Amino acid sequence: MPANREDNPSTSQRISLFFPLACLLLIMAILTSCAPWQKKYDLKSKEEMAELEAIPRLLNALEDKDWFIRKEAAKALGNIGPEAEEAVPALKLALNDKHYDVRNEAAKALENIGSEIDPELPVLILVNSLQSEGWSRAKEAARELGEMGPKAKKAVPALITVIKKDDHYMISYVYTRIEAIRTLGKIGQDAEMAVPALINLMSDWSPLIRKEICIVLPKLGKESKAAIPGIIDLALKDPNIQVRITATQALGIIGPDSKSAMPMLADVFVNEQNIALCEQAAFAMSKADPSSKPAVDVLARSLRDPDPLIREYAAKALSNMGENVTNAAPALTYTLIKDEDAVRINAAKALGNIGTDGRYALQQLTSAAEGSNENLRKEAVIALGKIGYRSKESTQALLRVLKDPIAEVRLSAVNSLMKTSVKDPDVTAGLTKMLAEEKNTEIKKVIEKALHQLGTQKK
Numbered sequence: 001m002p003a004n005r006e007d008n009p010s011t012s013q014r015i016s017l018f019f020p021l022a023c024l025l026l027i028m029a030i031l032t033s034c035a036p037w038q039k040k041y042d043l044k045s046k047e048e049m050a051e052l053e054a055i056p057r058l059l060n061a062l063e064d065k066d067w068f069i070r071k072e073a074a075k076a077l078g079n080i081g082p083e084a085e086e087a088v089p090a091l092k093l094a095l096n097d098k099h100y101d102v103r104n105e106a107a108k109a110l111e112n113i114g115s116e117i118d119p120e121l122p123v124l125i126l127v128n129s130l131q132s133e134g135w136s137r138a139k140e141a142a143r144e145l146g147e148m149g150p151k152a153k154k155a156v157p158a159l160i161t162v163i164k165k166d167d168h169y170m171i172s173y174v175y176t177r178i179e180a181i182r183t184l185g186k187i188g189q190d191a192e193m194a195v196p197a198l199i200n201l202m203s204d205w206s207p208l209i210r211k212e213i214c215i216v217l218p219k220l221g222k223e224s225k226a227a228i229p230g231i232i233d234l235a236l237k238d239p240n241i242q243v244r245i246t247a248t249q250a251l252g253i254i255g256p257d258s259k260s261a262m263p264m265l266a267d268v269f270v271n272e273q274n275i276a277l278c279e280q281a282a283f284a285m286s287k288a289d290p291s292s293k294p295a296v297d298v299l300a301r302s303l304r305d306p307d308p309l310i311r312e313y314a315a316k317a318l319s320n321m322g323e324n325v326t327n328a329a330p331a332l333t334y335t336l337i338k339d340e341d342a343v344r345i346n347a348a349k350a351l352g353n354i355g356t357d358g359r360y361a362l363q364q365l366t367s368a369a370e371g372s373n374e375n376l377r378k379e380a381v382i383a384l385g386k387i388g389y390r391s392k393e394s395t396q397a398l399l400r401v402l403k404d405p406i407a408e409v410r411l412s413a414v415n416s417l418m419k420t421s422v423k424d425p426d427v428t429a430g431l432t433k434m435l436a437e438e439k440n441t442e443i444k445k446v447i448e449k450a451l452h453q454l455g456t457q458k459k
Contacts, residue, residue, distance in 0.1 A: 037061065037069040049076045052083055059090050067099040074102060078109025088118060095128050103128050120154065127158045130180075138162065139176040146183035153190035159183055160197045166204070174206050181212045189221035202230045207240035214246040218253040225257045232261050235268070245277050252284030259289045266298045275309055282313040286320035296321065300328035303347075308340045315346035325350055326357045336364040341373045348376065352383030359389035366394045369413075374406045381409060385416030395420065399430040410434075411443050418450045428454055 041057045043049050049058070054076070061073035074094055077087045087109070094106035107128040110121050129141035142162065145152040162180040165173065181198070184191040198213050198220075214231060217224045228251070235247035248268065251258040262285065269281040285295045302314035315335060318325045325332070328350070335347040348368060351358040358365075365387075368380035381401055384394055398420070401413040414434075417427050428451065435447045 037064070037066065037072065040069075050079055052080070055080065055084055055087060059087060062087075062090050062094060067097070067102055070094065070097065070102045071099070071105045074105035074109050078105065078112040081112055082114045084109075084113050088113060088121070092118075092121075092124060095124055100131065103131065123148065123152050123154050126152075127155050130155070130158045130162055135173040135176045138173075139179045142176060142179035142183050146179070146186040149186050150188055150190050152183065153187050156184065156187065156191045156194060159191075160194050163194075163201060163209075164197060174208060178208055178212050181209070181216050185216035185219040188219055192220045192223040195220055195223040195226060199227050199230050202227075202234060207238075207243050210234060210238065210240070210243045211246045214243065214250040218250050224254060228254065228258050228260065231258070232264060235261070236264055241274055241277065245274070245280055248277060248280040248284055252280065252287040255287050256289065258284070262289050262292055262295060266295060269302070269313075270298060275307070278310060279313045282317040283320070286317040290321040291324045293327065296325050296328050300325075300331040303328075303331045303335050303343075308343065311335070311339065312342045312346065315343050315350060319346045319349035319353060321350075322353050323355055323357075326354050329354060329358060329360060333361040333364055336361060336368055341376055344368065345373070345376050345379050348379040348383045352379070352386035354387075356387060356389060358383065358387045362387065362389060362391055362394055366391075366397045369394075369397050369401055374404075374409060377401065377404065378406070378409045378412050381412040381416050385412070385419040388419055390420040395424065395427065399426065402430055402434045407440050407443060410438075410440075411446060414443065414446050414450050418453055423454075 038044070038049070041061045043054060043057060048054055058073045058077050061069050062077070064070055064073070074091060077084050077091065080087075091106045091110050091113070095103050095110075097103050097106065107125045110125055123145065126141045126145050130138050130145075132138050132141075142159065145155050145159070159180045163177050163184075165177065184194045184198075195217065198217055201209060201213055204210055204213075214234060217227045217231065231247050231250050231254075235244055235251060238244050238247065248265070251261045251265065265281045265285045265288065269278050269285065272278050272281065282299065285292070285299070289295060296318070299314040299318050303311055305311050305314070315332070318328055318332065332347045332351050336344055336351070339347070348365060351361045351365065362384070365380045365383050368376050369384065371377055371380070381398065384398065395417075398413050398417050402410055404410050404413065414431065417431065431447050431451050431454070435444060435451070438444050438447060
């Protein structure tokens, strides 16, 4: 008679019966394998490992030749918590362990014990996270270090290691490297030792890395001067337009030390088709060498360019160059007569910065002071005060501006009258009337000061 199927367990039934037994045997094997190290240091139970009396023995275990024992000792110290404060120095040393698992458990233990015990601990713990095998945790650690700013300066060597790590097979790690580069910028001058590494990465395969380097280098102090040739090369030749734009901007942020880039910047501004790149070239010229006559001439000629944005960038650059743009005064004056408001506003600023040599634009500035654009009115009024040259027309225009609906414009008019009117009864009368009618308390204080000053001058 054939056997009943219920009397012969199937293969799947046999496996289901065997699996729990196998798991139990595995757990017993693990427990058995762990027991010897605990016994070696006279730790008889998990409960005993959590007691304060166990700390000296765990500290001894933290120096064991076996990395697994060192890891378990660090873990046990962390489980004790804040009361294991005496273990902090040894755990800090364990952060340099050659085995990642030991370093990781030491970092966790320090977090559990309390990072407020030692001001260095938060940085050291995050530095350990920078060394994690996955990109995500390392990226987050770099971001957290960045939030600390200069306080994270001890993390600079580890951050340099991160940015040097180039694994084409782990594209996501690019974002970890970018975050590390940004953090170097947030640390600032204390991260200047990273400059050579950043210079070497200017040829990195990722345009995102090259762009971030250009943003960060100007923040790293005087050492960034060594990077100028490389930045010029990126601004001129990089195949990615965003890298070129950022590199050009970096030259302007670095300032006078990038004076050697002036010929290249002038050429880019005149001949480049990308308008954003032209904008940064104009900015960089104004900062790298504000006294450069060739640069002033290039920018002045560009005030007649058919593109209103080019004219605006040229006027803005000239307004950043202070009193050095006297030669551009005729072109700036012409621009004030008729152009886009954005161009006229920057032309007015530039003329005011020239000082007394801007008096030839007095008529145009006087007209602009009563124009329809409030920002143009304000800048024209300020320029009249800076020029300091008084005419009947300009004085009367400033008096009319005292009634302007915009408080900033009225305030600028009061300040300019203070500078240009040494002795004028019309000005005194106008300011006295304004004082009685003005509702803005800050402006009233300035009017009182102006009347006092004008009254003292009359005496």
